[in-house]
Amino acid sequence: MDIGTIGGILFAIGMILVGQALEGGHVGSLLQLTAAMIVFGGTIGAVMVSFPFHEFTRGIKMAGGTLTHKKSDLQKIVEQLVDLAGVARRDGVLALEQRLPELKDPFLKRAVGFIVDGVDATVARDALETEITHEFEEGAVGAKIFESMGGYAPTIGILGAVLGLIHVMENLNDPSKLGGGIATAFVATVYGVGSANLIFLPFGNKIKRKLTAEKERRILIAEGALSIQAGLNPRVLREKLLAYAGLHGLPEPKKE
């Protein structure tokens, strides 16, 4: 589990509420159904207009991905590709077919499949790169949906505050209600600014970071597979892939 996502939100909201409580503020005065309706209703509506519906639902689902943590397996992939390069050098690329069932990662499987099928190198590179870009951009829409919510929420929060102030201004003749009315109006600002800065924008950014990591992982696989097809020396391949993986300084495995 990605402790940063849950932990970060709890830490941020906790610190803010404790700070507020120490100051003597009542947390209860921050709970207002109408402000929540205005800010979150407006934000969700604006995003529904902004994106086609299937992109909207996909983006919301991607929020779940920010909660899970996948351990980096770049080193394992490098060794796997160097191993496959050794097989290809010794026994020819067709010998890779027997290794296909061992390969768990579907993208690696498809890349090695291209080699075994004898697909032309240019076509293989084009197909692999297109898939990487496509997958990344499709995911990036998910990140954009959260960034979009992070952009709408504070302005709709201000909209809610102005609506509240209009209401207050119309009842200026009862000054005793003045302060409470303004306080209520400000809660919409708190919801808008708070949700944007503690949830929406951070979620959008984390989705993007995870997509970037996955993209780099796939570029590593694609470069490895295409280099195997080109008959690159396993030793040189290892050096090259370590550069791609950003793993220089890694000791060589003993078995080689």
Place this chain on the structure above:
Amino acid sequence: MDIGTIGGILFAIGMILVGQALEGGHVGSLLQLTAAMIVFGGTIGAVMVSFPFHEFTRGIKMAGGTLTHKKSDLQKIVEQLVDLAGVARRDGVLALEQRLPELKDPFLKRAVGFIVDGVDATVARDALETEITHEFEEGAVGAKIFESMGGYAPTIGILGAVLGLIHVMENLNDPSKLGGGIATAFVATVYGVGSANLIFLPFGNKIKRKLTAEKERRILIAEGALSIQAGLNPRVLREKLLAYAGLHGLPEPKKE
């Protein structure tokens, strides 16, 4: 119909008005002709100055496109192109001429027409890519017009508020009218911020998303047609187009 566009606007405005009503505010106090004249008159005028007139009218017309929903037919296009590739392989590219009348999509028709006419591959690629880019950029101007309105509306809303406050300040000697005057001034802000965040910016974004989808669809067609011309194996073409369409994992059709 794209339920997100209409549904999103209704949802957002509904939630905001219900929230406001629950708070005890009168929706009637948000209806002000003069504020609307200032904000929307100013915004429309600013956009008319910003863009040549034919771009302005085209952009406004494109708003209609955000209301319609076109089901994705990428899978059908892939199968169609693989089918045409089979024909070209079996019977030569000239045999594609008989299939031209079946092709409904005008862009697909033009692309296959290039193959039949024996247009040089470089020229064909150049013409198809230029048309894709041109169409996209022309549409993007429509999106920009809405983004532009989304940029002008809040500042002109603030302009309206300041104008209202100037009026209020000049009549400070009658405090009983003070609150109402300020409330009126704030309505311009509500119109500006609200229209920008619930209509203009979301419309601009949705236009852009739909243009992007159409652009990807055309790139798929262009890549397919050019690969057919280059004599690519239908099986490899299918794999390649699935990557372009982002449809990996799709089962192969039975008939092949």
Place this chain on the structure above:
Amino acid sequence: MDIGTIGGILFAIGMILVGQALEGGHVGSLLQLTAAMIVFGGTIGAVMVSFPFHEFTRGIKMAGGTLTHKKSDLQKIVEQLVDLAGVARRDGVLALEQRLPELKDPFLKRAVGFIVDGVDATVARDALETEITHEFEEGAVGAKIFESMGGYAPTIGILGAVLGLIHVMENLNDPSKLGGGIATAFVATVYGVGSANLIFLPFGNKIKRKLTAEKERRILIAEGALSIQAGLNPRVLREKLLAYAGLHGLPEPKKE
């Protein structure tokens, strides 16, 4: 004449002033020499520091271009280029020399001149593209000057407002002048925000749109001329240029 530029400004300012008048505000209270001096003096000064003097004067002159309207002649240019391609095919590129005097557009003349002079294709492409880019970027500086004014004006308007408020604050002991003083201070904000959103930013954008249209027109001419030099078939050239001009669907002229 470009009715959008003049019409848009009149429409925007008209709607705002009528709205303001309906609300009971006096337009006269918006006329303040000192606020105008601060906002426009400060803005012009800031732009004079920001750009070399010859760029500043050129940018100001370009404002005139936003008032004129040039009808698109892309279709005529396509037919003219296809016609020249026919001549070159029939009678050789040297035969184009006789057509040179007919060509009114100086850029088209220069491009065809390169063909007649037998300038190497790479050199011709380089020179034509460099001229297009250069002309565009030089004009873009004009657009940037207006964008720059649109950026400085609102902040200097706020500067004027703060200066006015400082003055008001120092005379708090005479409350009767308070409201009027604040109103005066706010006029600077109105000038800054209004001029930026109704004049400066829209002018900058329209200059950019007109430059883009001219750039596309020249790219069409350059591509056409270079294709003629390369001996492209007039029929294929027509198809290609229609893609560049974004004119697909145009019926073929009868004479061919």
Place this chain on the structure above:
Amino acid sequence: MDIGTIGGILFAIGMILVGQALEGGHVGSLLQLTAAMIVFGGTIGAVMVSFPFHEFTRGIKMAGGTLTHKKSDLQKIVEQLVDLAGVARRDGVLALEQRLPELKDPFLKRAVGFIVDGVDATVARDALETEITHEFEEGAVGAKIFESMGGYAPTIGILGAVLGLIHVMENLNDPSKLGGGIATAFVATVYGVGSANLIFLPFGNKIKRKLTAEKERRILIAEGALSIQAGLNPRVLREKLLAYAGLHGLPEPKKE
């Protein structure tokens, strides 16, 4: 001398102060040592943290360059290069060695030196382009330092205002000092917004414009020298360089 830099600042500040004086404000109330310490001390400190020290000092020194004006010599350079191309054509590239002492511009000298030394064209292009890019980016850091100051100054001005308001709020019990205290607080905003918009941002922009002009001048020289090395015809070279210099329409010199 670049009259725009000094003239623009004097004009802007003059108009603002005269406007303020006409309104009845005392210029003296804008002179506050403590506000200046907070705003400029904070801004300079922030920029010192933001950039390595040698970049900071170089950026400050570049401000001097915005005061000087260098007349454009593009036309002279074009004729000089065309002249050298004639020499190279007639007498061979080695004959250029005798012209080296005449060349005043160090970059032109180095470029022609490469031709005389018989440096490979690819290496020469790489070295010249690298030097152009390097020089430009190094200078761009100077522009960034002023943009950075223009970004920090207004926010630190607001920081100063808030600090002043905190001080005022703590002494609310003495209302007679209220106005003066707030006025003092606002001076920090005036300093921050004013220095950013009238000095820092304009300086940054002018440095960038001057760097761009110098970059274009050097690209002209590099393209000219490399074309001479490639043995381009002087007439065609002239046409090409005029495109690079944006000088089309210039009459041909009589002597040729």
Place this chain on the structure above:
Amino acid sequence: MDIGTIGGILFAIGMILVGQALEGGHVGSLLQLTAAMIVFGGTIGAVMVSFPFHEFTRGIKMAGGTLTHKKSDLQKIVEQLVDLAGVARRDGVLALEQRLPELKDPFLKRAVGFIVDGVDATVARDALETEITHEFEEGAVGAKIFESMGGYAPTIGILGAVLGLIHVMENLNDPSKLGGGIATAFVATVYGVGSANLIFLPFGNKIKRKLTAEKERRILIAEGALSIQAGLNPRVLREKLLAYAGLHGLPEPKKE
């Protein structure tokens, strides 16, 4: 030690506090635990959600790098590479193996190692450039974490201020506490705006500048090594590397 980092922060905060003190403000009133909890707790939490945990910790660690100063050794590297080029020309590239132990810089060692190992030039360039890009982008994430904090801190500071104002508004019936309450609320703004502009954003920028310097240093090494492999003349190499290092005008060393 990088005196700019520590010196700049001390200078900025010192000037601000002294200015505040001269104005009669109590520095003590700026020390508030609850405001600090809200602003920094919220900011740190938001960044923890925004970035994967290992990136967050790496970014925080990179702050240390802004305090250290590494003297530029570009000139020494140029001479070292020219020297190696001489060896390679005289005795063949294999002779470089004896010089490997002398090379302290691990990147230079790896680059020269590629030459000695006879790695194909395209593969070597790819591996070296990939490593440079990878290292730079990994470091850039560290800079982004500080920029991210600089983006969250002021808005969370405003959140803190609004929370404080809500608290104040609810207690309007006790005007004597009004001023102090508002002052307390403003301290959160001071913390947010101050930390962003004096620490977070400047740190992010300095990290980026240092990464850029290191990137340029490595590009110099990579270009040098690849040129040695290509057998470039040491004299021409020197000229080329001086362009890359931006060191033109440097006198030639005596020994050559």
